[in-house]
Structure formats: structure tokens, C-alpha cells
Amino acid sequence: MASSSSWALALLAWPLLLPLLLCPEPGHTSGSPGAPRPPLRHLPGLLGPSQPPEPPWWTCGHRMTRITGGRPAAERKWPWQVSLQISDIHVCGGTLIANRWVLTAAHCIYGHLEYIVKLGDIDLDHKSATAAVIPVQDIVIHQDYSPMGTMSHDIALALLAFPVNYSSHIQPVCLPERAFSVQTGTPCWVTGWGKLKESGETPAILHETQLNILHYKECNEILKRIMLSSINVIRKGTVCAYSYKGRDSCKGDSGGPLVCEFNDTWMQVGIVSWGIGCGHRGYPGVYTEVSFYKNWLIRQVSHASCWGAVAPLLFSLCLMLHLAVVVAP
8 A cells, every 4th residue: 555655745746747647848739749739729819800790899800980071080090009118117019919919029039128018009109098007917029030130930928917908098919821912012000109211209109100011032032132131131031111202110120010991890910120221212122021921930838828717727736735744653
């Protein structure tokens, strides 16, 4: 018959084994090594426009705008736009993609700092009744992100400390499927609190500008000529945008969304990443292509959701272990 100390040791192993059994590492699945991976499931807030519709204020990529003088009111125009802040100071943009998840750029993350996210407001200088300010609980940066040279895999996720309540001012954007591709010349919009001029001030009010999509291969050739480079400057996983009028994203817009409207649904096709200066004619801006990282995004969210479900069970097991040690002879 096993002793109580042996039983306690066996119980000790469960908190270590349970996460490995129930929450495999992102990019891996449980089962035999050769077993096919199960299809990635859609998660609340990450639903594409092809998914079954939910109530209007929960459906991604739709905005409930109030019409004033024939134009949408600015405060409800981009309800997925967020401000990523440190000590109440705006550092980067971001996009709400689920009630606890914000998509941003990896280069916006400066280390182990206390980040907060401001949602539902277009003014950085005050907090309106429609706004929400939520601490960031955790941040996931793409494992292959490199800031060296021209940035690659410039994508990150911020997990909010608690879920945000959707409203007409706060709604998630839709994410495109992995195979989704935007044609060159497609008009899209970039939004943020970045500088309006390269040497100008950072505005307090959210701004928007319309840009045209440029395929990464064409963009790469343009950037190679500008930078006098014989090697590739950008690669697959990026998309570019430009304006003949010299409009562009700039410092402070980083991490924010490049969105396009398809069939009355707004989808995020890019994340503001980098560029050469701001607003120079003929100089395209570079964006992380969201569709290229769709599977990575869902794996991270799925993994975090699994750990969230396992945590209460781990607490119970640890409590049982503590009692076992107390009562053991």
C-alpha cells in the first residue's frame, strides 16, 4: 500500500503535467508526432465576415456611426483604434481584435514596463464618458521578431487585464483569412495619433488618411532604388501603402491599423511598421501583413485561453497538495 508521502509526491506532479497535457505550446498539438493538426477554430472577436453574424454591436468590422451633415461622426468612425500608453503617455497605436486582445507592432514594446490601453476615445488629452482605460496583463511578441536592419515579423499581442465591454465607440475589427490578398491600388485607411509632419508635433486628436495598397514585391523594388540597396529590403509578410499626395503614417502611428472595407465590413490588412521619413512623395510606408500571421495570432490567443481555463484547476490541485502535506504523518 502506497504511503501518504508517496501520494503527496504524485499529487505534486499533476500541476507540472496538466498544462503540458491540456495546453500544448503554440504551433504544436497534442497527440502522436505524425498526427494531423486539427483545424484552427475561430475565437470570439476574431470572427471573419464569413462567420455567422452576432448582434450588431458584437460583430467585428462594423461601426455604428451617427450621421451629422452627411458625414460620419469622427468619434465613432474607428471604434477598434486604441492608444497604447506608458504612464498615461501615448507611445503607439493598436487595434482591438477581441474583448481582451489588442494587436500592435513588436517594435512598440520596450521591455518590462507597465502598459495601459485607452479605447473608445479620439482625444488623448482627456477621458470621455465613452472611453475605457485598461491595464495590459501580458504581451506576446512574435518569436522571430528582429529589429535589426529593416524590421521583420513586427507583430505583437497585448492581453488586457479584463474584458472590455463593446459599445458604439468600442468594437473589434475583423482579421482576414490566411490566404487573403489585397490587390495593388486598393484604397484603404490608416489611423493614429502620429505626427502630422516629420518635424511636427504629435496631435491629441485621432487623425486618418487614405492610402493605396502596394504589393510587397513592387514595394521592395522601389525601396531598393531609394536606399541604393542590391539586396531585398522587405519580404513576404509585409504590405506597403502610398499616396500620390504625400500622405503617410508617421512617428506615433506605429502599431496602429491599416484597414480596408470589403462588402461593408472593415478588415485590418496591415500594422504600421516603418518607413523612410514621413510623407515623402514616392516613398511607400511598410506595414506588417496581418493575413500572413493569422494562424500565429489564433495559436497565441488559443494558448492563452487554455491557460486561463486551467489556472483555477491548478490552484485547486495546489491547495490539495498543501492539505496533503499538512495531514501527512
